[in-house]
Amino acid sequence: MLANLSKVNCYNSTGMSEEERNAMMLESAKENLRNLSFFGLTEYQVETQKLFEHVFHIQFIKDFYQLNETHSMKTRPTSEQWKKVIELNTLDIALYQYAKDLFLQRVKAMNEELNDKSLFPE
Numbered sequence: 001m002l003a004n005l006s007k008v009n010c011y012n013s014t015g016m017s018e019e020e021r022n023a024m025m026l027e028s029a030k031e032n033l034r035n036l037s038f039f040g041l042t043e044y045q046v047e048t049q050k051l052f053e054h055v056f057h058i059q060f061i062k063d064f065y066q067l068n069e070t071h072s073m074k075t076r077p078t079s080e081q082w083k084k085v086i087e088l089n090t091l092d093i094a095l096y097q098y099a100k101d102l103f104l105q106r107v108k109a110m111n112e113e114l115n116d117k118s119l120f121p122e
Contacts, residue, residue, distance in 0.1 A: 022091055029095050033102060041100060043068075047107045054110050 016024075033039065038055045040048030045064040053059055077085065086093065111117055 026091050026094055030098050033095070033099055039099065039103065041103050044103065044107075047103075051103075051107055051110055054114070 038052055040052065042048075043066075045066045049060055049064040
């Protein structure tokens, strides 16, 4: 978990509404993500590798490659199942969207620094 649970008194649910606790945990996770020197996203393997190499000044021997088909793609959840997944993962979805935006900003900044627009994800 990326959130600092001590900010919301861990799992003690008294004194704060669930909405307040969730908002604080999401903001804490976003702050922790911003403070990481590096993180990557699996759907951006090439960009993740290049950003890692740029941040840590090392080169991988082999390039990463993107594999977009997995066994889980064969599963077709119903609309009710999708609704339940979204309902149960609202905070994760919000954090993921924030992480994706932050990641793409970092890739863009790296590209501008290197003057290489070919690495920018679509």
